[in-house]
Amino acid sequence: MKIQAQPLFTKLLSEMGPQGWWPARNHWEIILGAILVQNTNWRNVARSLNQLELATNLEPQKIAVLPLADLQAYIRPSGFYINKSRAIQTIFQWLATYDFALETVKAAYGSQLRNQLLTIRGIGDETADVLLVYVFKEVTFIADKYAQKLFTRIYGQPFTSYRQLKKSVLLPATFTNEQAQEFHGLIVEFGKCYLKKEAAWQSSFLTDFDPTPSILS
DNA sequence: GGCCAGGACACCA
DNA sequence: TGGTGTCATGGC
Numbered sequence: 001m002k003i004q005a006q007p008l009f010t011k012l013l014s015e016m017g018p019q020g021w022w023p024a025r026n027h028w029e030i031i032l033g034a035i036l037v038q039n040t041n042w043r044n045v046a047r048s049l050n051q052l053e054l055a056t057n058l059e060p061q062k063i064a065v066l067p068l069a070d071l072q073a074y075i076r077p078s079g080f081y082i083n084k085s086r087a088i089q090t091i092f093q094w095l096a097t098y099d100f101a102l103e104t105v106k107a108a109y110g111s112q113l114r115n116q117l118l119t120i121r122g123i124g125d126e127t128a129d130v131l132l133v134y135v136f137k138e139v140t141f142i143a144d145k146y147a148q149k150l151f152t153r154i155y156g157q158p159f160t161s162y163r164q165l166k167k168s169v170l171l172p173a174t175f176t177n178e179q180a181q182e183f184h185g186l187i188v189e190f191g192k193c194y195l196k197k198e199a200a201w202q203s204s205f206l207t208d209f210d211p212t213p214s215i216l217s
Numbered sequence: 218g219g220c221c222a223g224g225a226c227a228c229c230a
Numbered sequence: 231t232g233g234t235g236t237c238a239t240g241g242c
Contacts (some may be wrong), residue, residue: 037223044240079238083225095220144223161232162224188223199220 001158002216005141006172008154008209009093009179015098015205021185022134027102028092034130035087035122036078047077047121052201060100063132064150065121087122094120106136112139127164141169154211170216 024030032052036045043209049058051074056062064076072085098105109116113136117128124144132138139148143165151169153160171180195206 034223037222039222039237040224041222041241042237043222047240067237077239079222079240080224080236083237087225122225126224130223142223146223163231185225191223 001155001168003155003169003211004172004214004216005183006168007177008211008215009183009186011206012190012210013182014187016189018182019185019189021181021188022130025198026058026126027135028058028063030134031091031131032058032088034127034134035084035091037129038080038084040078040080044077044079048075051077060092060095063088064096083122088118088122088147091117091123100133125166129166130184133177133180138143139171139175139177141166141171141180142187143169144184144188147184147187150187150193154206154209155215158213171198 022030022033024033029049032049033045036048038138051062055074056066056069060174063071066089068085068089071089072081075081075088077086078084083088094098095102095105098108106113114128114132117123117131118125123131129142132140133142143159144163147169148165151165157169171183192208
């Protein structure tokens with residue numbers, strides 16, 4: 001089953017307005033947040049980011065050389081701190097070899113950038129796509145848990161895995177990076193607001209969304 | 218006190 | 231390829 005994303009994106013955007021995602025001040029905070037938020041409430045992530053900012057001012061050169069024990073202490077509120085600290089240290093030390101020039105990194109790996117990110121232990125499908133969209137300004141769909149719930153609900157077919165949903169969703173050829181960023185933000189914010197409670201869903205604006213035209217096969 | 222949150226990974230069949 | 235246990239914390 002293939003699904004065109006444009007109608008849902010248009011509906012979400014018109015009803016909710018631009019979300020301005022990702023919530024961060026710079027690329028380094030996005031990288032940190034993307035790793036820290038894995039299976040974790042954002043409130044806990046915010047605590048960790050605050051402590052990291054106090055220690056490093058979120059400067060990548062400082063993050064890259066943080067002693068592991070210190071890094072783990074700062075991010076402890078986000079849980080899974082041993083795995084996450086390793087991922088953070090690995091990716092920042094890798095970026096350091098390119099002097100934190102993101103354009104250089106992108107140019108160096110080209111179409112293999114996603115695979116390169118996946119070689120980092122602690123960075124999987126979702127985090128890799130988040131980094132591609134919000135840090136490296138590429139256009140791809142982030143098929144996270146909220147998206148899986150939303151598409152399952154709308155299209156009446158269970159989407160229970162990241163890769164399954166990802167390969168089913170077709171972004172328009174004209175989709176921009178800004179739109180890809182916005183799409184993920186809209187899906188997450190919608191999920192936070194409505195997806196949890198059945199009653200809220202029933203009364204929500206998506207009840208009048210007709211998914212049929214966007215189903216290709 | 219149990220459940221969950223914007224996953225990833227090793228292990229298994 | 232797909233299912234299960236594990237990793238850890240804090241809020242509700």
